[in-house]
Amino acid sequence: MNPVTRQLDTTELEERVKRMYGEVALDPGHEFHFETGRALAERLGYPAHQLDAIPPGAIESFAGVGYFLDLATISPGDAVLDLGSGSGTDSFLAALDAGRAGRVVGVDMTEDQRAKAQRLAERHNFPQAEFRAGHIEDPPVDDGAFDCVISNGVINLSPDKPAVFAAAAHALRPGGRLALADIVSARQLPDGVTCDAALWAACIGGAMQRDTYRETIEAAGFTIEAWRENDAYRFVSDRATSATRKYGVTSISLLARPG
Numbered sequence: 001m002n003p004v005t006r007q008l009d010t011t012e013l014e015e016r017v018k019r020m021y022g023e024v025a026l027d028p029g030h031e032f033h034f035e036t037g038r039a040l041a042e043r044l045g046y047p048a049h050q051l052d053a054i055p056p057g058a059i060e061s062f063a064g065v066g067y068f069l070d071l072a073t074i075s076p077g078d079a080v081l082d083l084g085s086g087s088g089t090d091s092f093l094a095a096l097d098a099g100r101a102g103r104v105v106g107v108d109m110t111e112d113q114r115a116k117a118q119r120l121a122e123r124h125n126f127p128q129a130e131f132r133a134g135h136i137e138d139p140p141v142d143d144g145a146f147d148c149v150i151s152n153g154v155i156n157l158s159p160d161k162p163a164v165f166a167a168a169a170h171a172l173r174p175g176g177r178l179a180l181a182d183i184v185s186a187r188q189l190p191d192g193v194t195c196d197a198a199l200w201a202a203c204i205g206g207a208m209q210r211d212t213y214r215e216t217i218e219a220a221g222f223t224i225e226a227w228r229e230n231d232a233y234r235f236v237s238d239r240a241t242s243a244t245r246k247y248g249v250t251s252i253s254l255l256a257r258p259g
């Protein structure tokens with residue numbers, strides 16, 4: 001007798017993620033399972049004076065899970081790829097560091113997020129930032145074209161994390177780096193959580209067990225150089241908070257390099 005195995009419905013997941021983050025772009029004041037906006041960014045460690053220098057419309061829809069740009073050390077002239085750029089907070093901050101001699105490409109599958117970031121780039125004069133529609137598992141970019149790949153709060157949402165880390169490795173030039181913040185868990189989440197597309201879309205269900213997460217990055221050819229816990233990140237709804245407590249779901253930031 002074949003046991004009935006529960007499986008995540010990835011089509012439903014993508015629809016839910018697009019619906020949820022479309023709302024984050026269009027109606028950022030709405031209450032989600034997670035915090036959003038400037039107060040969150042400041043609590044996570046984003047320097048206020050840097051936030052003052054980017055479009056407020058991006059920050060109101062910020063839905064990241066940790067600060068990691070200190071690890072990314074973006075310099076003038078750098079080419080940066082932001083996987084799951086949302087409304088663009090990290091892309092705009094990276095664009096300030098990369099300057100007009102550099103460039104930032106943000107990729108996101110949710111049209112309202114991508115379109116908002118692109119509008120803000122044009123309105124606030126960030127010609128070095130560009131936002132493309134696409135999936136982070138197969139981003140629409142050339143191989144070997146970037147000095148730094150960044151991502152914030154996104155890879156946990158992907159049902160194919162090995163493909164995301166492989167895509168990051170392909171996008172990087174020799175000597176490039178990957179810097180990100182994401183959600184991981186201390187214990188392997190049970191099927192009841194990992195097969196729940198609603199909990200995935202809320203950045204919990206897709207949290208990979210932390211050792212497996214590290215191994216998945218290393219399997220894509222990276223060496224992890226820095227790893228830190230972001231204690232300041234927390235979920236807000238009762239359901240999310242209880243899953244978080246039970247399985248040790250936390251935010252981390254990391255820096256990794258190919259080789």
Ligand SMILES: C[S@@+](CC[C@H](N)C(=O)[O-])C[C@H]1O[C@@H](n2cnc3c(N)ncnc32)[C@H](O)[C@@H]1O
Nearest residue numbers: 021062063064084086108109110135136152153
């Ligand atoms: C938690 S939000 C974070 C957005 C942004 N990085 C920030 O810090 O505000 C996750 C974003 O990732 C996008 N996303 C999730 N899964 C994706 C995928 N497989 N391919 C492309 N974008 C994805 C969503 O559309 C959403 O905009």
